[in-house]
Amino acid sequence: MIFTIHAQAPANANARRAAAIVSPEFNATKDSVTFRLSANYATVVKLSCNWLADQPELKKGDRGIWSITLRAPEPELYAYNFVVDGVLTFDPSNVLIHRDANSFQNELLVPGERSANYIEGAKRGNLERVWYDSPTIGLNRSMMVYTPYGYYDKANSKKTYPVLYLLHGGGGDEKQWAELGRACEILGNLIAKGLAVPMICVMPNGNANQQASRTYQLPEKTPNQNNPAPNPQQSNPTANLYINSIANDIIPFMESHYRVIAKKSGRAVAGLSMGGGHTTAVTGTYPNLFDYICVMSMGIAESDQAKAQLQGIKNAGYKLYWVGVGDKDQLAYQRTLTLDKMLKDLGMQHTLNVSSGVHEWKVWRFDLNLFAQSLFK
Numbered sequence: 001m002i003f004t005i006h007a008q009a010p011a012n013a014n015a016r017r018a019a020a021i022v023s024p025e026f027n028a029t030k031d032s033v034t035f036r037l038s039a040n041y042a043t044v045v046k047l048s049c050n051w052l053a054d055q056p057e058l059k060k061g062d063r064g065i066w067s068i069t070l071r072a073p074e075p076e077l078y079a080y081n082f083v084v085d086g087v088l089t090f091d092p093s094n095v096l097i098h099r100d101a102n103s104f105q106n107e108l109l110v111p112g113e114r115s116a117n118y119i120e121g122a123k124r125g126n127l128e129r130v131w132y133d134s135p136t137i138g139l140n141r142s143m144m145v146y147t148p149y150g151y152y153d154k155a156n157s158k159k160t161y162p163v164l165y166l167l168h169g170g171g172g173d174e175k176q177w178a179e180l181g182r183a184c185e186i187l188g189n190l191i192a193k194g195l196a197v198p199m200i201c202v203m204p205n206g207n208a209n210q211q212a213s214r215t216y217q218l219p220e221k222t223p224n225q226n227n228p229a230p231n232p233q234q235s236n237p238t239a240n241l242y243i244n245s246i247a248n249d250i251i252p253f254m255e256s257h258y259r260v261i262a263k264k265s266g267r268a269v270a271g272l273s274m275g276g277g278h279t280t281a282v283t284g285t286y287p288n289l290f291d292y293i294c295v296m297s298m299g300i301a302e303s304d305q306a307k308a309q310l311q312g313i314k315n316a317g318y319k320l321y322w323v324g325v326g327d328k329d330q331l332a333y334q335r336t337l338t339l340d341k342m343l344k345d346l347g348m349q350h351t352l353n354v355s356s357g358v359h360e361w362k363v364w365r366f367d368l369n370l371f372a373q374s375l376f377k
Helices: 013-020 183-192 237-257 274-285 304-316 333-345 361-374
Strands: 032-038 045-049 065-071 077-084 087-089 097-100 103-109 126-134 139-147 163-167 200-204 267-272 292-296 320-326 351-355
Touching: 032 077, 045 065, 077 361, 126 237, 139 183, 163 237, 163 274, 183 200, 183 361, 200 237, 237 274, 267 274, 267 361, 274 292, 274 304, 292 361, 304 333, 320 333, 320 361, 351 361
Parallel strands: 163 200, 163 267, 267 292, 292 320, 320 351
Antiparallel strands: 032 065, 045 077, 077 087, 077 103, 097 103, 126 139, 139 200
């Protein structure tokens, strides 16, 4: 007879101290926030965050606990770390951590109207990692697929859903929109509130040399580069393969494995930065694929070929062309205005949304909150 004894592993002293410290902690009115760190050995502790230009210093108090209280920034999702004697350090009291490319940081979610859809709602969908074969690229690849609340209910077994293909930016991967963009929470909340149509959201990996996120430690390879460049905006030949793969691998996979509306009116594509370039390229190359097009923080460079591709989209017909950018985005603002001008010159109805911000997730989460309400209607 075999007996199994279950025992909890003893927590170490550092973990016990971290658990006893609350950080970050909002005051009762949510207008200030306090950060704390137990580091009796330290001589200087600073806060490095993406809402302040400088790095304010924490003050050392009893029991070697450093702390600082700051005015809370406006409601949004922010990132921060401690800098302890020059070394970047996590806040061990905060379990919220995200990855942006190769950088890991703690999260600070400031509650409010703007960030209300960033938290889990009452009716949550499912996020699945899906592996599919990509003959275009020559790899078995990973993508994330969000299915809305009720998709797997027996009562909905014959219901079909429209699909949003949501593309990440440079340095990202298939995890970026779900983790940093809060795409599942945003869509789930909008759908539950009746502000958005129930939809499936596909988040592929835009790096054609990768099978999946580098966190999976799978080997990378130089993909097949026989496909011609479909768009002069895309100088990276691996990006051109990805564009063709969306049309020839990803969409067919989704339409053969999920209950989707397999026609133009049931497809939307949106992307940020590099993914915005992928969006303009895939819609320009395949104008009959998508009725809904959303370009974030990318824009376009004016050229005869770009004009011809936009004319092709106009000729094929579309229901929404939505363009967004931050008002202080030095990387994409002027190119976005160029895209806006080209659409106007061609007489193409579109929406231009300029929000407050730079080239950052604050802008892109806000954009998703907005344009998702106009899809498939």
